[in-house]
Amino acid sequence: MENLLQPKKVKIIKLQEMSANVKLFRLAPVGWKFPADRDGLIFTPGQFFLVGRWGVGEAPFGGASSPFEKGSIEIGVRKAGNVTAALHQLARGDEMTIRGPYGNGYPLDFFKGKDVVMVTGGCGIPPIATLIEYIIARRELFGRVYLLYGALTPDDLLFEERYKHWEKHIKVILTVDKPTPDWKGHIGLVSELTREIKIDPVNTATAMCGPGPMAAALENILRPLGIADRRIFVSEERKMSCGIGKCQHCTTGDKYVCTDGPVFYYDQVQSNWD
Amino acid sequence: MPRVISKNHIPNLLIHLKKSHDVFAPMEKEGEVVFGNVEDPTKVLLNYKTTLLPPKIYFLPPEEELFKVTNGRVQEEQLNNKFVVFGLSRKDLEAIVYLDQIMNKKPADTFYLNRRRAVTLIGVSEEEVGVPPGGDLILEKISDRYYRTLALTKKGKKIADLEFFEEKEINHKAKSHEATSKLDQILLDSELIARAIEWSRENYRQIWEHLGRVCLGCGICTYVCPLCYCTSTEDKTSFDQTVCSRCRKWDACTLPGFAKIAGGHNFRPTQAARYFNWFYHKFVRAYKEFGRAQCVACHRCQRYCPAGIDIEKVLEEIINAFQKAEPERKF
Numbered sequence: 001m002e003n004l005l006q007p008k009k010v011k012i013i014k015l016q017e018m019s020a021n022v023k024l025f026r027l028a029p030v031g032w033k034f035p036a037d038r039d040g041l042i043f044t045p046g047q048f049f050l051v052g053r054w055g056v057g058e059a060p061f062g063g064a065s066s067p068f069e070k071g072s073i074e075i076g077v078r079k080a081g082n083v084t085a086a087l088h089q090l091a092r093g094d095e096m097t098i099r100g101p102y103g104n105g106y107p108l109d110f111f112k113g114k115d116v117v118m119v120t121g122g123c124g125i126p127p128i129a130t131l132i133e134y135i136i137a138r139r140e141l142f143g144r145v146y147l148l149y150g151a152l153t154p155d156d157l158l159f160e161e162r163y164k165h166w167e168k169h170i171k172v173i174l175t176v177d178k179p180t181p182d183w184k185g186h187i188g189l190v191s192e193l194t195r196e197i198k199i200d201p202v203n204t205a206t207a208m209c210g211p212g213p214m215a216a217a218l219e220n221i222l223r224p225l226g227i228a229d230r231r232i233f234v235s236e237e238r239k240m241s242c243g244i245g246k247c248q249h250c251t252t253g254d255k256y257v258c259t260d261g262p263v264f265y266y267d268q269v270q271s272n273w274d
Numbered sequence: 275m276p277r278v279i280s281k282n283h284i285p286n287l288l289i290h291l292k293k294s295h296d297v298f299a300p301m302e303k304e305g306e307v308v309f310g311n312v313e314d315p316t317k318v319l320l321n322y323k324t325t326l327l328p329p330k331i332y333f334l335p336p337e338e339e340l341f342k343v344t345n346g347r348v349q350e351e352q353l354n355n356k357f358v359v360f361g362l363s364r365k366d367l368e369a370i371v372y373l374d375q376i377m378n379k380k381p382a383d384t385f386y387l388n389r390r391r392a393v394t395l396i397g398v399s400e401e402e403v404g405v406p407p408g409g410d411l412i413l414e415k416i417s418d419r420y421y422r423t424l425a426l427t428k429k430g431k432k433i434a435d436l437e438f439f440e441e442k443e444i445n446h447k448a449k450s451h452e453a454t455s456k457l458d459q460i461l462l463d464s465e466l467i468a469r470a471i472e473w474s475r476e477n478y479r480q481i482w483e484h485l486g487r488v489c490l491g492c493g494i495c496t497y498v499c500p501l502c503y504c505t506s507t508e509d510k511t512s513f514d515q516t517v518c519s520r521c522r523k524w525d526a527c528t529l530p531g532f533a534k535i536a537g538g539h540n541f542r543p544t545q546a547a548r549y550f551n552w553f554y555h556k557f558v559r560a561y562k563e564f565g566r567a568q569c570v571a572c573h574r575c576q577r578y579c580p581a582g583i584d585i586e587k588v589l590e591e592i593i594n595a596f597q598k599a600e601p602e603r604k605f
Binding site for chain 1: 340341343346348350376377379381382383384385387475503504505506507508509510511515518520525527532533534535536537541542547551555558559562563
């Protein structure tokens with residue numbers, strides 16, 4: 001039986017500073033390959049990996065690169081705790097470990113044939129970035145596609161090079177709370193951007209990843225737009241530690257974020273108290 | 275004819291098992307009954323109430339080294355010896371069977387299952403066993419001198435075939451099951467408990483606020499529980515950085531940092547929220563996941579809680595309040 005807690009060896013092949021405290025790691029397997037599914041995906045957008053280093057520990061990260069890329073994978077690491085601070089010390093060529101993918105990911109089949117609205121803030125973008133790469137690779141399968149992305153300052157908007165590329169295929173709407181003098185985008189909360197979009201509410205799927213307050217604000221906007229809770233998919237953040245539904249660190253209400261999520265229907269988590 | 279073992283032969287059986295296995299059994303130590311490595315088989319207790327720590331210490335140890343990395347070479351934890359845990363009570367056997375179900379649920383926990391495969395479980399019951407809860411072999415006391423064998427697996431049968439056992443017709447019967455505790459009776463209806471606890475979160479908050487003030491957040495209730503299995507994983511490195519161990523340790527959802535994430539946000543910031551979660555997991559999440567409360571009424575948490583919290587009384591109070599507030603509709 002495969003030991004699911006046994007990580008595999010990867011090497012940092014590219015390292016990029018995305019903002020003051022976020023680095024993008026590109027990791028390639030050493031002596032093994034990412035297995036791909038029938039559709040050629042090495043993971044489903046929204047799934048997460050437990051990435052770390054021997055002697056440091058592991059932390060959960062959503063895949064950020066295109067799931068069709070087989071040779072390597074990208075993760076965005078925000079310096080927030082012990083593990084991520086240690087990972088920030090690493091350089092190109094250093095070894096790390098990975099296990100996964102874990103969890104369910106966004107329900108791609110449900111998204112097909114629909115308008116798609118993706119909403120995220122700050123460093124919640126990686127799983128959404130992956131979903132966008134998937135959608136762009138299969139663009140003909142989707143209707144109108146929007147990305148609503150907000151951050152504190154323009155510097156906190158990650159993946160600048162990539163959203164310049166995405167703009168050719170989908171509508172990208174950016175907003176910041178504190179603009180710089182040269183900022184040309186929107187100012188204010190991401191939740192206010194929903195006025196910018198034209199969608200068919202009964203044929204729309206919504207993907208969200210970001211802090212709780214944004215989700216709460218959206219409740220007041222997506223619902224009045226007529227988007228049912230079961231069309232809103234939220235990626236939850238908890239302290240996934242074992243990844244296999246045992247250690248109890250990531251529970252919320254009666255759900256395990258690691259095995260039941262991390263992507264939930266909005267109505268599955270909105271009533272959760274923890 | 276039943277296969278029996280005389281009480282006098284039990285130490286001989288243990289000496290025999292010790293030749294090929296590590297044998298652990300309940301014994302007295304500083305006024306408490308604890309599981310320990312059997313050195314003197316005459317010191318093994320057959321009739322005791324409960325041990326301090328439950329037998330989960332042998333399958334989900336307080337701390338275990340999952341992986342050891344030496345100069346870049348990764349080695350998975352190896353179990354060298356087959357071992358025997360002797361003298362398990364019916365409740366502890368019941369808890370092990372439930373823990374097996376939890377750890378076997380896919381995705382399964384390899385480390386737990388490896389340890390379970392390496393062990394032979396021998397239960398001892400001073401009363402009639404009734405439906406055997408689990409384990410490999412159970413010795414049921416049928417007279418002052420004899421224990422009847424109930425071999426439940428091949429491993430158990432192999433032991434029951436040893437020369438210490440004999441075929442013998444005994445006219446005595448096992449002592450009938452003593453009256454069960456109030457908690458045992460409450461646990462007969464897992465669904466009612468689950469509904470009551472779920473209801474209490476918003477409708478009987480005062481009890482959680484009260485318990486949040488009483489609970490010291492020490493985690494003892496979870497450590498002594500035969501069915502609590504929260505863990506955390508931690509890496510340790512040697513001074514010269516050549517050897518790293520990835521260790522898994524018991525954790526407790528009642529401890530302050532259990533639901534804290536990087537960056538400092540704590541999803542359960544109060545002791546009341548954490549104490550509620552302990553109950554919620556045992557009686558609601560567990561019921562939804564496995565159809566049954568994660569409690570076998572061993573009463574360890576009550577006995578060892580330094581704040582004197584008695585879960586039997588807590589459950590009773592919540593269920594009474596729930597039934598009063600929401601009387602069953604009869605059709």
